[in-house]
Amino acid sequence: MKIGIIGAGRVGGALGKAWSAAGHDVMFGMRDPGRAGEKDIPGSAGTIEEAAHHGEVVAFAIPGVDMIETVRDLNLAGKTVIDASNRGGTPEKPVCDAIAELQPEAQVYKAFNTLGFENTQNPHFGEERADMLFIGPEAGQERVAGLIGEVGYNPVYVGDLDQWPVLDSALTFWFNLQKQFGRHTALRILRD
Numbered sequence: 001m002k003i004g005i006i007g008a009g010r011v012g013g014a015l016g017k018a019w020s021a022a023g024h025d026v027m028f029g030m031r032d033p034g035r036a037g038e039k040d041i042p043g044s045a046g047t048i049e050e051a052a053h054h055g056e057v058v059a060f061a062i063p064g065v066d067m068i069e070t071v072r073d074l075n076l077a078g079k080t081v082i083d084a085s086n087r088g089g090t091p092e093k094p095v096c097d098a099i100a101e102l103q104p105e106a107q108v109y110k111a112f113n114t115l116g117f118e119n120t121q122n123p124h125f126g127e128e129r130a131d132m133l134f135i136g137p138e139a140g141q142e143r144v145a146g147l148i149g150e151v152g153y154n155p156v157y158v159g160d161l162d163q164w165p166v167l168d169s170a171l172t173f174w175f176n177l178q179k180q181f182g183r184h185t186a187l188r189i190l191r192d
């Protein structure tokens with residue numbers, strides 16, 4: 001699959017490493033692609049527009065406020081978009097809703113935001129794999145679940161984008177947990 005990742009930082013880098021290793025054709029979108037050589041980029045690099053054009057799936061791993069402004073200038077129609085921001089937007093309107101409004105023909109999901117990046121770099125805890133909550137349209141959720149699985153998490157579908165407060169609460173819970181247990185801390189939902 002062709003995947004564009006906007007942002008080559010801690011979260012974007014971890015996603016790119018996992019998806020490249022899984023055999024996907026990953027292109028990073030950067031403000032200054034000329035600096036790609038300075039980073040250990042697992043995939044090719046181009047402008048933000050080039051990476052967004054490249055991807056059937058476009059994952060945004062830049063600050064949430066910048067994400068809204070960046071998405072405004074792109075054509076993401078028909079693409080699966082993943083918002084990884086854990087803050088940004090407003091109390092009434094999270095980043096994922098703002099993106100969905102700006103790009104009504106894209107399928108917008110939110111994932112990777114409820115745990116610190118150390119967990120996305122390594123979702124394994126001995127024999128266990130951490131759970132990753134995600135939201136977005138049910139019709140395309142299996143594709144996103146597959147990508148989350150390739151990062152190493154167990155994907156847990158929570159519902160459509162209107163379930164964003166659940167993800168926000170999970171993040172708040174994680175922030176509290178990590179004070180006690182450290183940042184490589186994650187959750188596992190037990191079920192029959």
Ligand SMILES: NC(=O)c1ccc[n+]([C@@H]2O[C@H](COP(=O)([O-])OP(=O)(O)OC[C@H]3O[C@@H](n4cnc5c(N)ncnc54)[C@H](OP(=O)(O)O)[C@@H]3O)[C@@H](O)[C@H]2O)c1
Pocket residue numbers: 006007008009010011012030031032060061062063064066070084085086087112113114115116117118
């Ligand atoms: N850190 C965490 O534990 C964590 C966990 C879950 C989710 N998140 C979310 O994931 C996203 C990325 O976080 P991170 O920890 O990976 O940050 P990071 O390591 O600081 O990387 C941020 C990346 O965003 C790029 N960037 C910054 N402003 C930009 C703009 N205006 N336009 C385009 N690119 C821009 C930076 O590019 P340059 O190299 O050009 O500066 C850098 O590649 C954020 O939304 C954050 O809320 C973070």
